[in-house]
Amino acid sequence: MNGMQFQVKAPGKLMIAGEYAVIEPGCPAVVAAVDRYITIEVKESTENLFSLPQIGIPHAAWRVENGEVRFDHDDSKLRFIQNALAVFYRLLTEKSIPLRPLHITVTSELDDPATGQKYGLGSSAAILSAVLAALLHAHQGMPDTKEAIFKLAAVAHLKTQGNGSGADLAASVYGGMLKYAAFRPDWIFSRLEAGCTISELLAETWPHLAISKLELPPGLIFCTGWTGKAVATGPMVERIGKLREAATETYTAFLQESTAAVDKLAESFMQQDAAGVFESIRQNRCALQKLEAAAHTAIETAPLKQLADIAGRFGAGKSSGSGGGDCGIAFAAGEEKAAALEAAWEAAGITPLALHISKKGVSIME
Numbered sequence: 001m002n003g004m005q006f007q008v009k010a011p012g013k014l015m016i017a018g019e020y021a022v023i024e025p026g027c028p029a030v031v032a033a034v035d036r037y038i039t040i041e042v043k044e045s046t047e048n049l050f051s052l053p054q055i056g057i058p059h060a061a062w063r064v065e066n067g068e069v070r071f072d073h074d075d076s077k078l079r080f081i082q083n084a085l086a087v088f089y090r091l092l093t094e095k096s097i098p099l100r101p102l103h104i105t106v107t108s109e110l111d112d113p114a115t116g117q118k119y120g121l122g123s124s125a126a127i128l129s130a131v132l133a134a135l136l137h138a139h140q141g142m143p144d145t146k147e148a149i150f151k152l153a154a155v156a157h158l159k160t161q162g163n164g165s166g167a168d169l170a171a172s173v174y175g176g177m178l179k180y181a182a183f184r185p186d187w188i189f190s191r192l193e194a195g196c197t198i199s200e201l202l203a204e205t206w207p208h209l210a211i212s213k214l215e216l217p218p219g220l221i222f223c224t225g226w227t228g229k230a231v232a233t234g235p236m237v238e239r240i241g242k243l244r245e246a247a248t249e250t251y252t253a254f255l256q257e258s259t260a261a262v263d264k265l266a267e268s269f270m271q272q273d274a275a276g277v278f279e280s281i282r283q284n285r286c287a288l289q290k291l292e293a294a295a296h297t298a299i300e301t302a303p304l305k306q307l308a309d310i311a312g313r314f315g316a317g318k319s320s321g322s323g324g325g326d327c328g329i330a331f332a333a334g335e336e337k338a339a340a341l342e343a344a345w346e347a348a349g350i351t352p353l354a355l356h357i358s359k360k361g362v363s364i365m366e
Contacts, residue, residue, distance in 0.1 A: 005041075005043050006042050006134075006137065006138075007041055007042070007364075008042065008130045008131075008133050009038070009039050009360075009363055010038045010126040010127070010129040010130035010173070010362040010363075011033040011035065011036065011126065011171065011360070011361065012034050012036045012110045012121030012126055012171075013032065013034060013121060013122040013125065013126075013168045013171035013172060014032050014034055014121065014224060014321070014355070015031050015320050015321045016031060016265070016320070017030045017265050017281065017284040017318070018031075018167075018180075018258055018259075018261075018262040018284065019320075019321060020258070020288070020291060020322075021258035021262075022165040022180065023164075024255055025184060025208045026181060027181065027255055027258060027259050027262075028210070028262045029165070029167050029181075029262060030214065030262055030266060030269075031167045031171045031177070032171060032222070033171040033175045033177075033360075034224070034355040034357065034358055035355060035356045036109050036119075037109055038123065038129075038130050038172075039107050039108075039109075039130075040104055040105060040106050040107075040130045040131065041105040042102055042103070042104050042134045042137075042138060043102065044101070044103075045101045047061055047101050048061060048101050048102065049062075049101075049103040049104070050078070050081060051105040053107070054107060054116075055077055057077065064089055067093075068086070069085045080127060080160050081131060083156040083157075083160045084128050084131050084156040085131075085135075086159070087152055087159065088135045090197075091198040092139065094197050095141060095199070097139055097140075097141050100139060102134075102135075104131065104134060108123055108126075108127075110122070110123045110126065111123070117230050118230045118326070119226055119230075119327055119353065120321055120325075120327055121327075124157075125153070125157070125168035125172050126168075128157060129149060129150075129173045129361075130362055132149050132152045132153050136152075143202060146173050146174055146362070149173050149362060150170060150173040150211075151202050151206070152198070152202070153172075154183065154188070155198070158185050162185075166180075166182055166209075171361075173361045173362050174213075175358055175359055175361030176214070176357065176358070176359050176361070177213070177215070177216065178214065181209065181210040182209065183208055183209040184206075187207055188201070188206070214266055214270065217273065217277065218272065219274070219333060219334050220274050220277060220315075221335060221338035222329070222330075222355075222357055223311070223330040223331070223332055223338055223341055223342060224320075224328070224329055224352070224353040225317075225327065225328050225329075225330070225342075225345045225350040225351065225352055226327050226352075226353050227301070227304060227307065227326065227328070227350060228349070228351060229325035229326070230325060236298070236299065236323070237322060239296060242295070243291075243294055250290070250294040251294070254287055254290060254291045257284075257286070257287035257290070261281075261284035262284065265277060265281065274315075278316035278331065279316075281316035281330075282312070282318075285300075285316075288300065288318070288323070292323075297324075298323070298324055299323030299324060300323055301324060303350065304323060304325075304328050307319075307328040307350050308328055310341065310345055310348060310350075311328070311332070313341075314333075314337040315332040315333055315337065316330065316331055317330030317331070318330075
């Protein structure tokens with residue numbers, strides 16, 4: 001493989017339903033990969049290099065010292081990649097496979113091209129998926145299945161964030177629209193602390209993790225609107241976290257309502273029942289509205305409320321992800337209603353985004 005050179009693409013994501021509840025065991029979500037991509041170019045090199053020109057990192061060299069991955073300069077924007085490299089290097093070591101020096105260049109089309117503002121399409125997850133897919137592909141004898149990429153990315157993500165559902169990773173790795181139930185982060189940490197190898201962790205069945213593909217019913221159109229505001233999710237997630245820790249009846253009721261809505265949504269997709277899709281989206285929106293009221297936070301901001309209310313005239317819509325800004329999603333019955341919905345959004349100052357569900361997940365192009 002002298003002169004090795006290839007490209008990897010990983011799609012961004014949008015949450016469709018099940019936000020916040022998905023972090024709990026057995027509470028499902030629906031997430032979709034969308035056709036905006038992280039692209040990485042991989043070339044043989046004499047040293048280990050990363051280039052991320054769009055975020056001001058033209059070259060970052062890295063090395064392994066005493067089993068630790070170190071970049072030649074500290075930058076918080078490299079933490080996800082650093083942890084991905086560390087998990088990958090640990091797997092290489094377990095398999096006694098030598099590290100190949102590579103120059104990896106990362107470019108993104110997930111943000112607004114004019115301003116660079118984030119749409120909330122899950123760039124960290126897409127970068128993790130693409131980088132790990134590239135590293136696995138470049139080293140013979142390494143597992144390069146979608147399951148292996150997802151699990152490695154999940155471990156790297158947990159080492160960086162300490163928590164998270166992994167739904168965004170699943171969308172980037174597997175592609176399409178997915179019904180997703182999360183693994184338990186505490187189980188993964190306990191396995192690693194008990195001395196479990198990365199190889200063993202990849203081979204194990206992860207409790208509660210479930211991933212299955214869904215399809216849009218014929219004639220049902222997926223629409224996305226952007227409020228024009230990127231959101232810092234930390235304070236909002238913290239408030240909802242406090243409600244969760246209190247284990248209130250309100251939070252338990254939210255989990256039940258969210259699960260019922262997501263289960264109905266997935267069943268409606270499978271039965272090609274557009275009316276059921278609309279009703280399920282409305283039910284999940286209602287559950288989130290109750291949650292935000294109890295947590296004294298704004299998941300559905302005024303622009304997101306307007307987005308969803310307008311969508312209700314043509315089908316159904318709601319906030320996407322943690323809310324508070326970024327994007328909302330909607331489904332409309334047919335191209336004519338979808339066009340009318342997007343025109344109404346534009347008239348209200350909401351930007352329709354030309355996003356479609358990306359059926360392909362992370363993929364290699366030689």
